[in-house]
Amino acid sequence: MAVIGFIGLGNMGGPMAINLVKAGHTVKVFDLFPEAVDKVVTQGATAAGSAVDAAQESDVVITMLPSGKHVESLYVSSDQPLFDVVKKDVLIIDSSTIDAATAKKVSAIAAEQGLSFVDAPVSGGVAGAAAGTLAFMVGGTKDQFDQAKPILDNMGLNIFHAGPSGAGQIAKCCNNMLLSVLMAGTAEALNMGVENGLDPAVLSEIMLQSSGNNWALQKYNPYPNVMEGVPSSNDYQGGFQVDLMYKDLGLAMDISHQSGAATPMGAQAKSLYTMHKSKGNGPLDFSSIMTLYRNE
């Protein structure tokens, strides 16, 4: 069992840290919000007084932060950067969803200082974080991946080695961009069917069994009351917020621009989510894009 420093205990980070505790690790946790810390400490973690305190004696450091700026600041450019305080043989796993450029840059700085840093963003949502069924997409060397995998296994079901440093962020971006396309496309097809007299449940079943089959139809039908236990049957509360999909699509558009890879479908989904968000729907689940389509 390892000593793990875990920094960033939000909706995702909190339950992830708890799963590490349950697996038997010694987990030192830090977050700017004391209540977030308390929740995890109740489950057996130790409260650290600062990020430095959480990181400096740990075998593994895991971070779950909002953006690339936060990650770079914490590890590299703050007054007391973590890269200056961690053990030389530490394994650093950044599970934040951030831009690939920052991930690569921070990893390269780590390597210069003789440290090991991998990007390992997750998918699977808050429910997956709690259940320990997340998917991790890891960017790093084969050795780094092999080292990280047993730890990530405690928090996730599918642990992928996406490629070299930054590849985890790229893979997540590609997946989430595709997800936005699936969700908007599914909502649109269902709406067109309904506007032409079809029953949304019947049409969903037909497409699920045909070449329209996709994750949104399988797990997350956006039409109200077709599927139980999903946000569309609960006024689009809970789930994965429009604001977060908006953030991820912003990262995808940056990757598209920097690499010159055309993304007309992703850009279209981005435009739809921007319009949807601009009408005040940022806090709703992302399947609420359904309401952008429905006639009034």
Added chain:
Amino acid sequence: MAVIGFIGLGNMGGPMAINLVKAGHTVKVFDLFPEAVDKVVTQGATAAGSAVDAAQESDVVITMLPSGKHVESLYVSSDQPLFDVVKKDVLIIDSSTIDAATAKKVSAIAAEQGLSFVDAPVSGGVAGAAAGTLAFMVGGTKDQFDQAKPILDNMGLNIFHAGPSGAGQIAKCCNNMLLSVLMAGTAEALNMGVENGLDPAVLSEIMLQSSGNNWALQKYNPYPNVMEGVPSSNDYQGGFQVDLMYKDLGLAMDISHQSGAATPMGAQAKSLYTMHKSKGNGPLDFSSIMTLYRNE
């Protein structure tokens, strides 16, 4: 066992008729191309001298024609319309993919003449037609559906009652529009990954296991040599032609316009397929949209 008249023996109609023969029905077939007739007669069908000849004494009439104009002409407005010659208790199944408006109109004319006409377009491609694993989407009353189902079971695996007259065509349009979105979206995500250094097979596997999962990744990966036995690994030969997807997207855009249902994602896929077709790629499989994305 029934006496069935089958008209239209192209790439899809031919193998469908053969499956009816194999199931033990008496099948009288007609097509304007004698070679198409010969292929089916070799398997045990009877050649009819004309569409009228195929239809007039049959219990069931099945048509597989290129467009709504052909269907309306054959049944209603030609010199010797089939509606004037069929038995009064015949069941007419039109499996052509045509516009829903014509399907409804022809069905209504049938009803006025005391005849029973359902729309039952298929999906599943040439391979599915041969294997008898097609999906049928049936538009008609519950009684009509119950009557048609045993016949369609001989040619398909999933027989859906989509709704009233025309609903089969609507459902197929919704599904194929969504399919075009899945295919373009998947090609785009794979291309962005590859342009940023990822392995297309690894990225495909990651998205397949994540929320990007969809039919294109499961059955029809558009990236060359990621999946065996699909058109992308065979220079985009065979499969479902760009020209046919173009036709189906045209029908979808018509339904969208007539019903006022917005289809920004479908329209975007339509624009991409139009550009792709305009560069001479109409005869290729529709997964060749991949090549529109790849940098040169």
Added chain:
Amino acid sequence: MAVIGFIGLGNMGGPMAINLVKAGHTVKVFDLFPEAVDKVVTQGATAAGSAVDAAQESDVVITMLPSGKHVESLYVSSDQPLFDVVKKDVLIIDSSTIDAATAKKVSAIAAEQGLSFVDAPVSGGVAGAAAGTLAFMVGGTKDQFDQAKPILDNMGLNIFHAGPSGAGQIAKCCNNMLLSVLMAGTAEALNMGVENGLDPAVLSEIMLQSSGNNWALQKYNPYPNVMEGVPSSNDYQGGFQVDLMYKDLGLAMDISHQSGAATPMGAQAKSLYTMHKSKGNGPLDFSSIMTLYRNE
């Protein structure tokens, strides 16, 4: 001065017929709505009892109808088609905005019967119809154009010979598709500026003097209260309805599909206008697309 039969006296046709009266022609008018007839008769036109009555002794017949179906029915396929009753040396000018295929078909039928039929759709709106400043886009031979021009000069300022039969409709479609792109693009640029702190009037002036200059900025600014006397400064009342732009974009998408000419920008504008219309804005002026952009 000619004897002119004018059929179809709506918002556009009414004032057009009045301008012919003012120019000194003898104008026999017909419309299904008696009030529409009365308005024009007050200005000096003669009420005809039927379309046939208006057309049969006239030197020139002008029609202003809602769709290709109406045009084909009136001239060709009704119980008493106008082509059967008009004088042999009549000049028929159809100023309806209809699909080019019907325009070509009806013109070809006219030619078979030894009659002369041109398509001559207009642009310039209700104000232009009243002021006699419309633009006419004429499809027909050079001779037909030369014959039509003096008549059209009484109703318009710019009379263009677009090309052979049908070319008038094609030209109008291209223009109006481009107009929808200009309007949506201008609304979007203004909105982005305003959301980032710019004054819409200042930004309008800058773009008007720069490479963003276009008809929407010149004549029809969509941002409220930047320009006087336009619909945006009058709650988007009056002007050119969203419903009419929607109809025109439908015609443009049909031409695009039939000719295989890709129209990604037009399709995008169509999607935006469909969403806008689906929220109940069909009767507003088309510059109201501005409100689709503005944050709430």
Added chain:
Amino acid sequence: MAVIGFIGLGNMGGPMAINLVKAGHTVKVFDLFPEAVDKVVTQGATAAGSAVDAAQESDVVITMLPSGKHVESLYVSSDQPLFDVVKKDVLIIDSSTIDAATAKKVSAIAAEQGLSFVDAPVSGGVAGAAAGTLAFMVGGTKDQFDQAKPILDNMGLNIFHAGPSGAGQIAKCCNNMLLSVLMAGTAEALNMGVENGLDPAVLSEIMLQSSGNNWALQKYNPYPNVMEGVPSSNDYQGGFQVDLMYKDLGLAMDISHQSGAATPMGAQAKSLYTMHKSKGNGPLDFSSIMTLYRNE
């Protein structure tokens, strides 16, 4: 007459500096490429040994640099930042096209140090730079604008006060995004007309006189050989490169994302330009988007 330090003597900066010399100012110039310096010195400017040398004794400092990073580095974060060496009463005019966020940040830092910095990006291209007919869009206070205007008048024809700090960059972004929409929309409308038998020159004339009128039709027709002296009549050589439009659209998409202003038309144009660039057309003039449309 003023002493002016001018840094960045590329295709735009070079001729701009020359116009300042012609107006009678003392101009000290610097560029990393000695040949660029030589061209301007030949016209009467003085070569400075470094950016610091050009800036430190000047009344006005003007920069024309490739990106926000360069601007921030030069003024703020390099080893010898210009803000540390300039005269206290200097007027700093940054005419680079950069992101508005950096412009605002650098201006705020200047203000903290008691310095005056305005953003003043240009439009009008290389020809406008040489002819002194550029448009300048200035972001700063009214006083700053009044101070900058006489200097900018020596290089441009239209000098706009766009608004507070950053507003010049925002206005340029809005304008150039709209320009990309006009160009793609115009190319598309012309292509659809031609594919349907119209003459591109006739259709251009019709739309120019109608509601499709826009800058691309007026000054920069993208269809080959319709207009003389424009890139489309010269194999799309010269003019404003696809690569530069791509850069500007990247800036526009960033502004859209950061402010949550939906830009479906701009995003569509961005997707088209990305596809066009990915096929190797980056160095061509941006009106070459025409070739993306034309059938093969």
